Amino acid sequence: MLQSLFDSVLSVITAGNPVLRLIVLVMLVLNALAVWQVWRGSMGVAGSVSPASRFRTNVASRFLVYEVLVIGAVVMLLPFYWMVVTAFKDGETAAAFPPYWTPTKIQTKAPHPETGELIRVVPQAIQLVEGEEIPVAPEQDVRFRRVERGGVWQTLELPDPDSIFMANPENFVTNPIMSLDARNFLRAWYRPEQTSRGEVNFLTYFLVSAGTSVAATTGTLFTSALAAFAFARLVFWGKTVLFYLILATMMVPGQVLLIPNFLVLSTLGMLDTYPALVVPWLASVFTIFLMRQFFMTIPEDLWDAARIDGSGRFRYLWQIVVPLSKPVFITAGIFDFLNNWNSLLWPLIVTSSPTKRTLMVGLQNLNDEAGTEFHILMAASCFAILPIVIVFFFLQRFFIEGIARTGLK
Amino acid sequence: MSAATRRKLRDNLEAYAYLAPAGIILIIFWLLPVIVSLAMSFGNITALQPLEEFRFVGLRQYIEAFQNPAFVQTLWNTTNYVIYSVPATLVLALSAALLLNRQMAGRGLFRTVYFLPYITTWVAIAIVFRYLFHREYGLGNWFLGVLSVDLLGFENPIRLEWLSEPRGIWEMIFFEPVFDRSVPPMPLGLDNVVAGPSLSLFSIIMTSVWRDTGYFMIIFLAGLQNIDRTLYEAASIDGANPVQQFKSITFPLLSPISFFLLIISMIGAFKVFVPQFMMTPGGGPDGSTRPLVMYLYEEGFTGEWKLSYAASIAYILTMIILGLTLLQNRLFGRKIEYGN
Structure with missing residues (x-):
């Protein structure tokens, strides 16, 4: 006991x-x-x-x-x-359990039939189109290349020519090695689509995302500055009513707008076009509000001085108010840009062709297709995360000040 | 027309010209849709039929929604997401802010690191966490293995299904017979409340807490720095210890902004879509993660394209958010202020 x-x-x-x-x-x-x-x-x-x-x-x-x-x-x-x-891992080490904590890949080696030396094993030929194989010639030392075959773009990964030989699989020796093999990034980059109509890869996604986000952000800053100036400094009939109306629309969740906006765009024949990704986001109530609050703090004396110097309101706005409001422009710009860059639902609804996919829709698509090929998915996630992290380190002050300001009031 | 009236008219026209660019966009893409959407929710439109076939059906879409168990489930899923993720995020954010609200080495570094998840995009984060929560080779199960085998000395590692587990977390922690599924379900989906969010939804909640904590921490830090230093000095001269100082200075002075953040983040959380859509594309095991907006998307923009039905769901969401906004306005009537 x-x-x-x-x-x-x-x-x-x-x-x-x-x-x-x-x-x-x-x-x-x-x-x-x-x-x-x-x-x-x-x-x-x-x-x-x-x-x-x-x-x-x-x-x-x-x-x-x-x-x-x-x-x-x-x-x-x-x-x-x-x-x-x-x-940086390969498919095998990415799916290993317990996990490898460093960039590791599995290297397969076998004794060379003549020398007996352990040499890496790679396939001798690459299946390109169905039934057609490309033998790997020894002089082909380009490891990653794009070829067009029968109107279809293919991504080839050519093996290391030195290590091509016949080996008995029973003699294979596998061992994990540290490696910083960056080919996953290329695999992810070129993975998306190889249509006969044109090639779509992450470059396309980046261009679509960057183009539409920059266009929408610039547009929003422009329209909002004008509207905010009117609300902050001009006198007109219905100012209070309009301002409260604008504030009230902030309460409405964007999801309510999806369906009518979808119908509007489809009536205008704008579905699956680039403007569909930009035009509805060319104005932002939040940005107008943010800028108005800032414009109100600019002393009225400046306008009197500008008027004495013979400046009109429009010139006063662009040459005096806007330069003075740089911080609020940067803050609002960051928020608008991120909103557009990160949006998934709207692009998903209004676009369908691969050439108009934004980065987020492209990632979502890859997530569906690649399933558990996490080494590819992680490389693709890096595309989406790293640019923003880099920008963040340069504009950190504005990010944090902007959030503190908008959150507090 | 007198000169003064003419000038006034010109001033007005000028002001409206300034408002026009934003105004036109806002009217077409914000204001009209709100009305059109409401009208549509009383009709029976799908995207597959011409608009001329619009018929007024009254509240039928709303009634249909509430009679549909799938919709009621998404409502509960969303509510669960809100009531678990929002308080957890705010409490963690406040704790982090309190820890960082002092002169110390590495303060800026910690602030940056905690804030980093927030700036990264949900889509990519969801992919990374789908990997971390993978049932076979995710880090989550590796960690549980280390905890159970290496640390606690269990013979077999604990393994969870994470994103493919339909059972509620309370159902899993407390014994199963209480949650006998063969017994007729309680009305209004109360089963879901008692069983808690499914583990798959809870995994998503943890991800969202991970992402948003830094954001609210920044706001709390700003709030803490607005508190007058002299209040603390006075309190410590009077012999108040840090706990008492927190209770009678920090907490009351921070509570207006905390309420504000609570409501704001609840509004945001009710609109959640991307994490569930990315991490559990089919709506999760037994549909236990699907939020309202994902349901709206699936019903309105895939399959039968039931636009009117989707519009009614959008309006139900609007009602929830409107309610929260009114609550916020009501609560903001009373503010606690010291001094003067």
Whole structure:
């Protein structure tokens, strides 16, 4: 009885990974100590605590704060790390369990029939169109190439010519190696569509997304600046009513607009065109509101001075108000651009042909098609995420200030 | 016409000229659609029939929606998404903001790192998390394996189905007989409330919490920095400890903005579409993740293209959001302010 109890306690103690358990145990004890110290320190009245105790409390609280923050940061960054690392893996290592934590691929080698040296194994020919094979000639050292066959574009991955030989699969030796093989990015980039009418790949998606987003954002900034100026500085009949009407439309969810707008565009014959992605987004109530609030803070004296100098209202707006409102233009521009860049539902509804897919629709399409080929999907996700992250690091101040401002009021 | 009236007229015309570019777009693509949509929801249009065949059918589309179990389920799915993701996001964001609201090394770095998920696009994030939650080789199951086998010493690793698990989280945690599916379901889909969001929906909720925490943290940080420093100094001279300071200074002064954020993010969460659409394309196991907007899209823009039905769903969503907006206006009547 006692023996079995002892055994079960022992088995609980010795089970699992001893190193991991020790680390977790030490962390738990440290945390308990720190929490106790902070609790004891904060209960005392300020001034009546000894300097040594205050120092200990300070250290303990710093330790706890940094611990929580670091764990949070790991949680925040891990998906990004995983995305980038997986983009460099091959299909096999991306689907490995337990996972590889570094960019790894499986290399297959076999002893060369003559020399006996271990050499990489690759297929000898590539199936191109059904029934037709392209033999890989030794002089073809271009590893990744695009060819047109019978009006259809194909992506070829040519094997390394040195390692083509007949080998008995029983002699294959496979081992994982670290590699920064970037071909997944090319595979993802060229994956989408090889139609006879033209080639569609991520370049198309990028151009469509960038073109429509830039057009819509520029348009929105222009129309909103004009409208916001009218609301902030001009006097006209029905100003209050119109302003409240505009504010009221902010409450209506965009989903209500989908169906009528779809009908409007289809009556105008604009479905599946680039303008369909831009025209409805050429004005934004939110941007008008944001700019109006900013324009109101510009002193009226400037207008008086400009008028004395013989400037009209329009010139005053473009030469004085707009340059003074640079921060709000950048903030509104960022938000409008991201809204357009990230939108999925609207492009999904109004466009159907592959040449008019935005990046998001292209990714969604790839997500459906590639299924569990996660090394390809992660490479494609990098296309969507990395440009924005890079832009973010340059414009971080505006992002954060803009959010703080719009969120607060 | 006097000169003054003429000038006034000219001023007015000028102002309307300034309003025209935005106004035309807003009228065609925002204001009219709101009315047209309402009219359509009382009709019976599909995209496959000509518009001339429009017939007024009254509230039939709305009644049909509420009688359709699939719709009621999407309503519950969306509600579950809102009531689990929004408070979790706000609480985590406030905690992060409180931790970062002090002079410390690496403050800017942590702020950037926490904010990073928010700027990245939902579509790509959904793909990455679909991988992390994959049942065979996702990091989620790897982590559970380490936790259960290496740390707790279980013989067999715990593995979850994550995105393909239809059972509710409370149903999974508490014992199953309570949630006997052979018993006739409770009215109004109350089963779904008691069982909680399905694990697949909960995985999506976790993803959305991961993404949005940084955004609300930034707003809370701005709110915290608006609080007058001298209040804390006065409190600490009076001998208040940090917990008391939080209770009587930080919390009351931050509560208006917290309420505001709560409502705003609830409104946003009711409109959720992309994560569910990307991570569980078919609406999830037993349709347990499909939100309202995805249902609207599937009914209105695929299959039978039932535009009127979709319009009625859009208006149900509008009613929910309008309700929340009115609630927000009501709550904003009272603000807590110190000083003066």
